[in-house]
Amino acid sequence: MVDLVVRSRRAVIPDGERPAAVSVSGGRIVAVDAYEAPVDAAEDVDLGELALLPGLVDTHVHVNEPGRTEWEGFATATRAAAAGGITAIVDMPLNSLPPTVTAEALIVKKDAAAGKIHVDVGFWGGAIPGNASDLPALHAAGVYGFKAFLADSGVPEFPPLHAGQLAEAFAAVPALFVVHAEDPDHLHAAAPSSAYADFLASRPPRAEDDAVATAIEAARAAGARLHILHLSAASALPLIAAARADGVRVTAETCPHYLTLDAAEIPAGATEFKCCPPIRDAANQDLLWSALADGLITCVVSDHSPCTPDLKRRDTGDFAAAWGGIASVQLGLPVVWTAARDRGHSLADVVAWMARRPADLVGLTGKGRIAVGRDADLVAFDPDATFVVDPARLHHRNPVTPYAGKTLSGVVRTTWLRGRAVDGDAPQGRFLIREVS
Structure with a gap:
């Protein structure tokens, strides 16, 4: 079971915009599947025609x-x-x-x-x-x-x-x-x-x-x-x-x-x-x-x-x-x-x-894309x-x-930070440190 799956018919992923189901565990994206894919998830959010952005x-x-x-x-x-x-x-x-x-x-x-x-x-x-x-x-x-x-x-x-x-x-x-x-x-x-x-x-x-x-x-x-x-x-x-x-x-x-x-x-x-x-x-x-x-x-x-x-x-x-x-x-x-x-x-x-x-x-490297291995930073957006x-x-x-x-035009409906919805009450952000190659 994954922690969360977010489905959208308008998910913006690295190869363009398409229907997708984005699965999240431990704050990271673990799968990007077809919109209708069966996923065993603690929480299943279906955005329908709302866009899903990184x-x-x-x-x-x-x-x-x-x-x-x-x-x-x-x-x-x-x-x-x-x-x-x-x-x-x-x-x-x-x-x-x-x-x-x-x-x-x-x-x-x-x-x-x-x-x-x-x-x-x-x-x-x-x-x-x-x-x-x-x-x-x-x-x-x-x-x-x-x-x-x-x-x-x-x-x-x-x-x-x-x-x-x-x-x-x-x-x-x-x-x-x-x-x-x-x-x-x-x-x-x-x-x-x-x-x-x-x-x-x-x-x-x-x-x-x-x-x-x-x-x-x-x-x-x-x-x-x-x-x-x-x-x-x-x-x-x-x-x-x-x-x-x-x-x-x-x-x-x-x-x-x-x-x-x-x-x-x-x-x-x-x-x-x-x-x-x-x-x-x-x-x-x-x-x-x-x-x-x-x-x-x-x-x-x-x-x-x-x-x-x-x-x-x-x-x-x-x-x-x-x-x-x-x-x-x-x-x-x-x-x-x-x-x-x-x-x-x-x-x-x-x-x-x-x-x-x-x-x-x-x-x-963990931000900016909806892709496996990235932080589950997601946005439900009504364009x-x-x-x-x-x-x-x-x-x-x-x-x-x-x-x-x-x-x-365009309203943000929900923002998830590492798979958790940001409610504006309980701060859940972390400090970022430059990655040394």
């Missing part, structure tokens, strides 16, 4: 605990993730205090998270000026790689690297480096304004282009593995394509907001739309979708970057003063599915972008149901969202 993997989440837990926290962020069909996140090394830039700081963060997590959680380390000697020990402690900024991060305890410091970090440890690529020489402080266009003009595409070029050249020289975070400017795509063709190990991600929100439609003073790099125009968005379709952009992740409502400055609507970040870990799946379906993409495409490839990026985004129904600590009032 749990999503979000490798770009700012949890902010400890130190800025009023912005977010492990309990609220992971509860929101589970509600959105995500079963594993990798936490960014900022904006917590201390930032995760030493092995000792990683211990502090894990202590803060212990007993609170509703999904599995891994960690990034941070590369900042002066900590190159700390990177090997932090890598050995199990972080999945290192995040670096090439421009101001927004918090003083996590300063940016210049090109020489990035090269020094690459040389310090053979690891995956994930880079916020904006060149400060092409950024300027926006004047106080409620007009989104004024903020957008302060962060032009050239800032991303030149920073991507800088990061690629550093990776080329060091033979390092590079991942470009939250790509917004499609003008940088040819640089990435050329580098990959030339043998540089470079990949890129984008985010739901860059794929679905249009700069021309952002209302005056609507600072919930502010993020860095910024949301750009519809023509740029079309190019991002094309790059996603052809595999040049590999992943779609949230860049969940929340703050307290007052830091969004909705009282003044001043884009220059507002915190730049979008909280969306709970909404990423329906946001992307709504737009993807309209563009002719399948659920299998969305699973590749939001589960399989993020898992592959960081080497989570045809619609809902209107109500911020009050979000599990984020601070329910501020640019998607408020939007009608989206």
Whole structure:
């Protein structure tokens, strides 16, 4: 007898979408059979026409605990993730205090998270000026790689690297480096304004282009593995394509907001739309979708970057003063599915972008696929149901969202973590540690 079998006429497995029965024992998938297959199971769940997806993997989440837990926290962020069909996140090394830039700081963060997590959680380390000697020990402690900024991060305890410091970090440890690529020489402080266009003009595409070029050249020289975070400017795509063709190990991600929100439609003073790099125009968005379709952009992740409502400055609507970040870990799946379906993409495409490839990026060999031997991280998803985004129904600590009032397609009905339904009450997540090959 197995512990659980979940049946669906629309199971998204590695070879596509088909009817299947997924059997689970001891938290792992032990068989993927025909939908009607007889299975002796303690629990038999038949989803019928509801889709069965692998749990999503979000490798770009700012949890902010400890130190800025009023912005977010492990309990609220992971509860929101589970509600959105995500079963594993990798936490960014900022904006917590201390930032995760030493092995000792990683211990502090894990202590803060212990007993609170509703999904599995891994960690990034941070590369900042002066900590190159700390990177090997932090890598050995199990972080999945290192995040670096090439421009101001927004918090003083996590300063940016210049090109020489990035090269020094690459040389310090053979690891995956994930880079916020904006060149400060092409950024300027926006004047106080409620007009989104004024903020957008302060962060032009050239800032991303030149920073991507800088990061690629550093990776080329060091033979390092590079991942470009939250790509917004499609003008940088040819640089990435050329580098990959030339043998540089470079990949890129984008985010739901860059794929679905249009700069021309952002209302005056609507600072919930502010993020860095910024949301750009519809023509740029079309190019991002094309790059996603052809595999040049590999992943779609949230860049969940929340703050307290007052830091969004909705009282003044001043884009220059507002915190730049979008909280969306709970909404990423329906946001992307709504737009993807309209563009002719399948659920299998969305699973590749939001589960399989993020898992592959960081080497989570137990995640991202419905396959024998994988963790039984599963999602019952109704792709045809619609809902209107109500911020009050979000599990984020601070329910501020640019998607408020939007009608989206796709509702998560149940999320299973290693074969157990996540109820949002009893945390059952585990810490993830980088697998050493």
